Amino acid sequence: MNHNQIVERALIHIEDHLQQPLTVESVANAFNMSKYYFHRLFSAMMGCSLNQYILSRRLNASLALIQIQNSSLTDIAYHLGFGTQASFTRAFKRQYGVAPSSLKTGMATISPVPVPTVVNRPVKNINGDIVTDFTLTDFKETRISGIAFEVDLAHDDYKEKIRAHSEMLLSQIDETISGPCYVIYSNCQPDSPRFKVLFGIPSNIEIDKPYYFTVDVPRIFCARFNYRGDLLDIGDVLKSDYARFLKISRQETAETEIELIQAFDDVHHLDSNYHIYAPIKKLPTDSDV
Incomplete structure (x- = not known):
């Protein structure tokens, strides 16, 4: 696989495991790669760290769950690995500018976005980093x-x-x-x-x-x-x-x-x-x- 295919498959892997613990090491291991190289490659290809990307996709997944009336925000937070409702709410507000409760009450509407495409960009190693x-x-x-x-x-x-x-x-x-x-x-x-x-x-x-x-x-x-x-x-x-x-x-x-x-x-x-x-x-x- 070339680096483009690796990152594309990593995005699918992340999407399929949002409810489970995800780390740089666990995702890199899924592709038999060094966690250090994989993280530099992912950051260069996606323009953000792996942890930032995982957080954004978990918040994206929460949008559909919030629409289910019998799902509490506490349940959603634990389901997506946030630990507490407070940490989930803070992260949600940082990403979307509104509290998740405003979606519950219908005061705001936010649509989930699909998994992003990976722009096909050749990369090179400079000073131990990948750009x-x-x-x-x-x-x-x-x-x-x-x-x-x-x-x-x-x-x-x-x-x-x-x-x-x-x-x-x-x-x-x-x-x-x-x-x-x-x-x-x-x-x-x-x-x-x-x-x-x-x-x-x-x-x-x-x-x-x-x-x-x-x-x-x-x-x-x-x-x-x-x-x-x-x-x-x-x-x-x-x-x-x-x-x-x-x-x-x-x-x-x-x-x-x-x-x-x-x-x-x-x-x-x-x-x-x-x-x-x-x-x-x-x-x-x-x-x-």
Whole structure:
């Protein structure tokens, strides 16, 4: 099994054993792996520790149990291994922002979510830790023509917005055009989940419609990450892969208007291989001094 399959099977194993004691060691043993390597692999692939993930899935499982009228919160807490109702309630409020009793009374409604998918990301070992595989490289100066819009990564509909705008651009260009395309993210304001986005192709095309532009993206020094599968889990990349890379590799973000660039191999297939370019500061070399 490759690392992707190991983590996918671990998620199923966890879901099937939420009512039983679960530890890093017990889950790692189920796959005949070192608990230290497994935990580093799981954290790199899922963007959180194994214990954090198990807690979130137990709270997710509690949502359906709360709807059963003859199940007390104390019973649910013990059933899912929380020990006490108080510890269950505290954890529930931290994750969902409301007390579990509000679901009992019908004052709030929260739907369970399915087991998450595992983004297919190559990994590498750095300084004894595991991070998403990356290379340090230049994003070369490129002229890109496309359509501009805004997205809010705090809302799930950003994926649909990007897909819809990609279709709008494709409807304006010759069907014979093929090759790569880019999604360029520029932050609207500091520490905001709102981004200005340009979806475009590396061609100098003229489209006389609002919000269609041709821009020259400058040469930028970046960390490049490689992915396969669903295109638009960019929010997860920001929260996990990029943040973890900066911490472990001791790199710093560059002060540029562009926050991230997604590069797809094929403009007609946004579920194909893609890369993330994240601007970072280029450390000076002896020749620069």
